[in-house]
Amino acid sequence: MKHRIVFLDDEGIGPDIVLPEMPFDHSWVSYRYTQPDQVVERLRGATVALTCSVAFREEHLAQLPDLQMISLALTGTDIVDMEYCKARGIKVTNVPGYATNTVAEHSLAMMFELFRKVSSYNRLMQQVQRGETEPRNIYFDFPIRDLCGRVLGIVGHGSIGKRVAELGRAIGMKVFFYDRDGRYVGPEFTSMEKLLQVSDVLMITCPLTEETRDLVGAAELAQMKRDAILINTGRGGIVNEGALIEVMLAGRIGGAALDVLVDEPVQPDNPIMQLIGMHNFILTPHVAWSSKDAMQYLISRSVENINEFVFSRADARLSSTAD
Template sequence: MKHRVVFLDDEGIGPGVVIPDLPFEHEWVSYHYTQPEQLVERLKGATVALTCSVPLREEHLSQLPDLQMISLALTGTDIVDVDYCQARGIKVGNVPGYATNTVAEHSVAMMFELFRRASSYHRLMQQVHAGTHEPKNIYFDFPIRDLRGRLLGIVGNGPIAKRVAELGKAIGMKVSFHDRGGRYSGPGFVSLDELLRNSDVLMINCPLTEETRDLVGAAQLAQMKPDAVIVNTGRGGVVNEAALIDAMERGQLGGAAVDVLEQEPAQPDNPIFRLIDHPNFILNPHVAWSSQDAMQGLINQALGNIAQFVNSTHSPALRSGAAR
């Protein structure tokens, strides 16, 4: 059997990432992005679908009788109707844990920037060079703070949260966790109220669920230290965005760094842009996951899942080194 493998959105893999060859006879088709109304036509006759972000719902899957496998180049499976796939015998593969290091490192980088202000001082030197800021002997334009000895409060208990904790401890920070599900307790785990009151850095490293939506709202932000900072590389919606904007505009927080929003991609009229020129605010477009190393590992595993699936079906088409 010759498999037809369709990559629905190769825009999800950055330039420089090498897509490995599949070791079986196949036809390879790749699209930059696939709109919902294009999906069924593009997957017609496909046995394998590869997607980074294009959803596959029952309304589409029911029209694709040849589809045998969906390989997700991401960790979550919520963009696919998994129950329908299970009922119809369509295999769904994902890549858990690929972003553990990259998201943790990006989280810590944002934390460092809010405390150490390296980029802020670089932009200040650009202004000096352009003649729009007066040269000085000593600059105190942006207060610099040390991280050693501070309390890093982490909402979450997964691989990313644990890696963030390792990095924080290596810096010399104290670390506390709040497990939003209440499944873990003991040394290092505290209530959310205690975490909010004592944290110098509140790090969000948990998924968005009904349980975590608006977990940190106006009442929770009001409990935090006035110089504390929030870093959210988890999911938009865990921190209520309207409450965060209000707290920052009123000077209630020492800073905030956000890589994830409730509505993505961010549109120009998103209220979060009210903070875009705030000196203690950082906004990134959901890039914490996307290091070159992480993306290469992601696509390697996503293609590996396809090869493993085909191998498990004992297809006679399997052969080593087949060209696309």
């Protein structure tokens, strides 16, 4: 059988990423991005779909009788109507855990920047070089703080949260987790109220659910130390952005770093842009997951999932014929 494979959104994979071979008879079509109203048209006749972000709902799947498999180049499966796929016998695969190291390292890079002010002082030296600022013997423009001995509070106990904790301990931080589900006991697990009060760094690494939406709002921010920093590499919506803007502008928090927002991609008129330019605020455009290493593993594993599916189907047909 010749498979028709369609990659719906290859813009989700960087230009330097190598696509592994698929050693079976197939045709391949790739699109930069696919809008919801283009899904059915582009997948008509396809047996395998590969995507980084395009959603598959029942209204799409019901019009694609040839579709046998969906390979998701991402961690979750929430963009797919899984019940319908199960009923129709459509195989759905994903790549759990691919972003563990890259998101954890991005989170710590943000933390180091807010405590050590490396980029702020580098920009100051650029001003000196351009003659905009006089050179001095000693610079105290931006306060530098050590991380060793500080308290790292983590909301989220998945693979990323655990990796963040490992890295934090390695530099001498004391780690606490907020356990949302009440499944864990031990000295490192505490209530949200206690976590807010003791954390020098509050790190959000959990998914967005109805339970975690606006988990950190005005009331929670008011309980944090005035010099504590907040970092969110989980999902937009977990931190109430309006409340964060208010405390940042009022100087009632030590700083914040966001890689995720409610509205993405971020637009110039987004209210969060009021904070751009503040030395204690960092905004990155949802790139924590996108290290070259992580993306290569992501696409390699996604294609491997396709290969395994195709060959398992072939083996099943051979076994059936033999019987």
